[in-house]
Amino acid sequence: MDFQEYLNLQRRTFVQYYRCLSTSLLNKxxxxxxxxxxxxxxxxxxRLTGLNIEFPMLFQIKNPSTELATHCGVLEFIADEGFIHMPSRLMAHLGIQENEVVLVRNTRLPTATFVKLRPHTTDFLGVSHHKELLEYNIRNKFQCLTAGExxxxxxxxRRFYLDLLETRPADAVCTLNTDCEVDFAPPLDYVEPPRAPAPAPVASSQGSGEPPQFTGAAARMDGKPVEQPPPAPVPAGGRHGDQPRQPAQFTGVAMRMDGKPVELPPPPTPSPAAASAGALGAPKRKIRFDAPAAGSGVSKGKEGAGAGKEQEKRFSGTQYSLKD
Structure with a gap:
């Protein structure tokens, strides 16, 4: 900022060069x-009263040589003329030594709506009342916050250090009389736990053309020894691997959970029609239950009687009526 611009700003707002000292020198x-x-x-x-500056009085403090800036409130007006006192932490952030010159200018900041913080240590995670801790400290120590500090x-x-990663709706915000959302990033010393090693891939039998083999031991429910099936015959002039392996057959005895003897159903006897159809490779027919067509009757001649007897022979169940 040149001198002419400095004079023009002084007519409209508060802007002033001061030598900076740390607040620890006041011994208050x-x-x-x-x-x-x-x-x-x-x-x-x-000067501020003559300019009708509104409360809260907030200021931007800038290092003229580096253009680094921060924002502060004012506590008292008791410093020596030509000097201001500010916390040594902020002086270190701006790169300012004792008695160096800073530019102080009043400013207006938007109200904070969101703040993202990153603790320096994981000890902060052990605090059970983060909300009350932040409310008390910010209300009593910080009238404004600047991102990057x-x-x-x-x-x-106990003292916890927190980095201001983000502030909304601007990089510098006012913290007075506002409901602000707060988010936390992982602490600087946080170390993620090691991930569990991935399980070793199991060899799959897909694509080999053979069913998966059972590697356990065969056992019977009654405790008797298992009768192993005889080995498959080897073709003349060949080896065991020349024929595809057949799946193992179940050689145990059927049993019921209640101890009663098992009644095995008799093997079904295929009808001549089904046998002939299967022999010819004819497709299975779909059975459709429809209501009889109107006007259709059954002939009472020999063919009808013979058909009726044949139906009686084929149907061996008990006849029921829907009216019963």
Missing amino acids: ENLDEDSNFLIMPPSALD TIAVAEGD
């Missing part, structure tokens, strides 16, 4: 080095 008990409050000279208050929150003698 109510000053917190973890906060971002400024101590300014009384002349600054007169590190803040410190305290609980008794």
Whole structure:
């Protein structure tokens, strides 16, 4: 910023060069080095009052040589003329040494709606009341937050450092009288647990043309020894591997869970028609149950009588009526 621009800004707003000192030099008990409050000279208050600056009074502090900037509130107007005091943490962030010049300018910041924080250590995860801890520290120490900085929150003698990864709706926000969403990134010293090794692939029998083989031991439910089937005969002049392996047959005895003897059904006897159809390779027919057509009768001649007897022979079940 050149001198002419500096003079033009002074007519419209508060902008001033000051030499910077740390707040620890004041030896005041109510000053917190973890906060971002400024101590300014009384002349600054007169100037701000004449410009009708609205509350809260927020300021941008910039290092003129590096253009690094941060944002602060004001706590008191008791500093010596030409000087301001600010926390040493912010001085280190701006790269400012004692008695170096900074540019102070009042500003307006949007109200915070979202803040993303990253703890430095996993000890912060052990705190059971993050909400109350953040509310208390931010309300008493920080009137504004700037993305890219590190803040410190305290609980008794414990101090937790948090990086401000993101703030919305701007890179610098006001934290007064707002409901703000807070998100947390993994701590800097967080180490992910090692992943479990993937299980070794099991050799599959697909594509080999053979069924999967059972590798266990055969056993019977009654405790008797299992009768193994005889080995398949080997063709003359060949080897066991010349013929495809047949699946093993079940050689046990059928049993019921209640101990009663098992009644085996007799083997079905195929009808001559089915046998002939199977022999010829004729396809199976679909059976369709339809209502009889109107006007269709059954002839009472010999053919009808013979057909009736044949039907009686084929139907061996009990006759029922839907009316019963």
